[in-house]
Amino acid sequence: MASTAFELKGKSVYVAGHRGMVGAALVRRLEREDVKLVTVDRREVDLCNQAAVFDWFARVRPQVIFLAAAKVGGIVANNTLRAEFIYDNIAIAANVIHAAHQNGAEKLMFLGSSCIYPKLAAQPLREDSVLTGPLEPTNEPYAIAKIAGIKMVEAYRSQYGRDFISVMPTNLYGPGDNYHPEYSHVVAALVRRFHEAKLAGSKSVVVWGTGTPRREFLYVDDLADACIHLMKTYSSPELVNIGTGEDISIAELALMVAAAIGFRGEIRFDTSRPDGTPRKLLDVGRLSGLGWRATTSLEDGIQVAYRAYRADGDERYQSDLPVQG
Numbered sequence: 001m002a003s004t005a006f007e008l009k010g011k012s013v014y015v016a017g018h019r020g021m022v023g024a025a026l027v028r029r030l031e032r033e034d035v036k037l038v039t040v041d042r043r044e045v046d047l048c049n050q051a052a053v054f055d056w057f058a059r060v061r062p063q064v065i066f067l068a069a070a071k072v073g074g075i076v077a078n079n080t081l082r083a084e085f086i087y088d089n090i091a092i093a094a095n096v097i098h099a100a101h102q103n104g105a106e107k108l109m110f111l112g113s114s115c116i117y118p119k120l121a122a123q124p125l126r127e128d129s130v131l132t133g134p135l136e137p138t139n140e141p142y143a144i145a146k147i148a149g150i151k152m153v154e155a156y157r158s159q160y161g162r163d164f165i166s167v168m169p170t171n172l173y174g175p176g177d178n179y180h181p182e183y184s185h186v187v188a189a190l191v192r193r194f195h196e197a198k199l200a201g202s203k204s205v206v207v208w209g210t211g212t213p214r215r216e217f218l219y220v221d222d223l224a225d226a227c228i229h230l231m232k233t234y235s236s237p238e239l240v241n242i243g244t245g246e247d248i249s250i251a252e253l254a255l256m257v258a259a260a261i262g263f264r265g266e267i268r269f270d271t272s273r274p275d276g277t278p279r280k281l282l283d284v285g286r287l288s289g290l291g292w293r294a295t296t297s298l299e300d301g302i303q304v305a306y307r308a309y310r311a312d313g314d315e316r317y318q319s320d321l322p323v324q325g
């Protein structure tokens with residue numbers, strides 16, 4: 001595990017996926033740094049289009065890249081849109097990583113996902129458990145695409161000496177989340193469901209699955225802060241998990257979200273819906289050793305996320321699942 005000082009000050013920093021939840025949080029955090037922030041809209045440069053990406057990088061030549069662009073979603077989206085998830089995410093990673101190399105980028109951070117770990121890997125999940133067992137079937141295409149990105153980072157680092165690194169965020173939530181009724185992640189899905197139930201005066205809310213799986217949740221602005229910290233201080237081929245080191249059952253999470261929103265009805269569980277991995281908790285020992293810990297409690301983060309959801313309005317969450325590029 002290598003620790004090294006890297007100076008962000010005065011450099012052009014490209015956030016790929018700046019309109020997504022993670023990218024937007026990185027943009028907010030980078031406003032506190034003395035950098036030249038670079039973004040480009042998906043309508044101008046489609047990150048799945050190799051020629052467009054290569055042309056843009058050759059013209060702009062960003063010095064630092066945060067690769068947060070991805071096609072993302074919850075269990076249903078991952079399991080339904082399997083071809084889109086593997087194609088789009090491999091294309092985004094391949095195009096941006098190679099373009100960064102071609103144009104002499106000083107540093108690149110690839111953001112993976114904790115779904116890269118085997119379904120039944122020992123808990124908490126250590127960085128060295130990648131590729132030690134079968135993946136969770138429902139999100140295997142997305143996981144394979146993320147593993148491909150990680151291996152690209154390793155390969156360009158070893159063959160070309162590029163200062164490219166990979167980080168593995170846990171389950172995220174917060175402002176800018178996707179609240180699509182079918183394709184959202186669990187915190188966003190629960191926020192929307194309990195909010196709509198409260199407005200409608202419903203006596204009960206149905207939560208997908210048995211409620212027994214345990215998950216770790218990280219507030220997205222904490223993730224952004226961790227990414228900036230690691231960009232400045234870390235340079236090594238080994239992955240770094242980013243999380244809180246604490247988990248909670250889905251049933252407990254549902255009670256917490258209901259309390260935050262003020263829903264007082266019954267919570268019922270639809271056991272016909274898939275649970276996914278039984279438990280997913282990251283070992284954050286490496287991150288802690290590098291001097292960073294999360295500061296936002298789950299209760300506080302859910303309150304902020306709910307306020308952001310209400311401020312943005314429901315209409316932005318009616319569209320199909322976007323590619324965050």
